[in-house]
Amino acid sequence: MSASARAMAELPILYSFRRCPYAMRARLALAVSGTSCILREVALSRKPAELIDASAKATVPVLVLACGEVLDESLDIMRWALGRSDPMGWLRADPAATQALIDTNDGAFKHHLDRYKYADRHAVASLAHRSAGLDILSGLDEMLAAQPELCGDAMSLADAALLPFVRQYAQVDRAWFDAQPLPDLRAWLDRHLASPLFAFISLRVQPWSPDDPPVHFPARMDTRSR
Numbered sequence: 001m002s003a004s005a006r007a008m009a010e011l012p013i014l015y016s017f018r019r020c021p022y023a024m025r026a027r028l029a030l031a032v033s034g035t036s037c038i039l040r041e042v043a044l045s046r047k048p049a050e051l052i053d054a055s056a057k058a059t060v061p062v063l064v065l066a067c068g069e070v071l072d073e074s075l076d077i078m079r080w081a082l083g084r085s086d087p088m089g090w091l092r093a094d095p096a097a098t099q100a101l102i103d104t105n106d107g108a109f110k111h112h113l114d115r116y117k118y119a120d121r122h123a124v125a126s127l128a129h130r131s132a133g134l135d136i137l138s139g140l141d142e143m144l145a146a147q148p149e150l151c152g153d154a155m156s157l158a159d160a161a162l163l164p165f166v167r168q169y170a171q172v173d174r175a176w177f178d179a180q181p182l183p184d185l186r187a188w189l190d191r192h193l194a195s196p197l198f199a200f201i202s203l204r205v206q207p208w209s210p211d212d213p214p215v216h217f218p219a220r221m222d223t224r225s226r
């Protein structure tokens with residue numbers, strides 16, 4: 001095996017889906033930590049056997065480490081990557097406050113988001129879920145009126161973990177979202193979506209098949225503009 005083939009075999013493999021909010025948060029942490037991996041884009045309607053072999057539940061993201069260990073929860077991937085390297089101090093924020101934000105997001109907010117996003121836009125039930133989601137976002141807006149990021153002055157794990165979900169909610173009906181009294185949340189969302197980091201993790205990749213040449217992630221990123 002050549003030296004470059006050996007180096008590549010030592011890289012973790014990330015099964016990902018560009019638009020999945022869980023995969024987005026994992027890519028944010030991998031990118032900010034500068035953790036090199038091989039990216040395999042997954043079409044959820046045609047999951048590769050290699051993904052199912054690695055993790056029977058076959059959700060994305062999944063990170064397969066060179067030692068064979070498999071991380072199949074987005075937060076585990078984030079914490080693993082940042083545990084190796086955390087140049088922006090994403091793990092410095094208060095762990096209890098971080099966990100509380102993530103619990104509400106992944107629990108109640110995701111519940112309402114799915115029912116708002118996938119139901120008939122005009123159905124009464126969908127509007128009830130939109131309203132319940134809005135209550136949660138109003139709480140975030142209040143926090144962001146007092147500080148630029150969810151856990152203080154600097155972006156942290158919580159911002160990266162919640163951002164893709166707030167983005168999804170906003171995108172269901174952006175005109176309606178923009179009319180809500182959420183000025184600080186909207187500023188936070190727009191600022192992060194316009195960042196080089198977000199552009200970087202949004203790269204378009206064709207769904208992977210075994211004969212494809214490896215796609216490196218992160219390929220190269222200018223850390224000064226993060």
Ligand SMILES: N[C@@H](CCC(=O)N[C@@H](CS)C(=O)NCC(=O)O)C(=O)O
Pocket residue numbers: 017019020021022023044058059060061072073074075
């Ligand atoms: N708890 C998991 C959830 C991951 C998840 O549900 N991902 C969705 C895509 S956004 C998925 O893979 N769903 C499986 C499917 O649609 O077949 C995590 O945090 O990684």
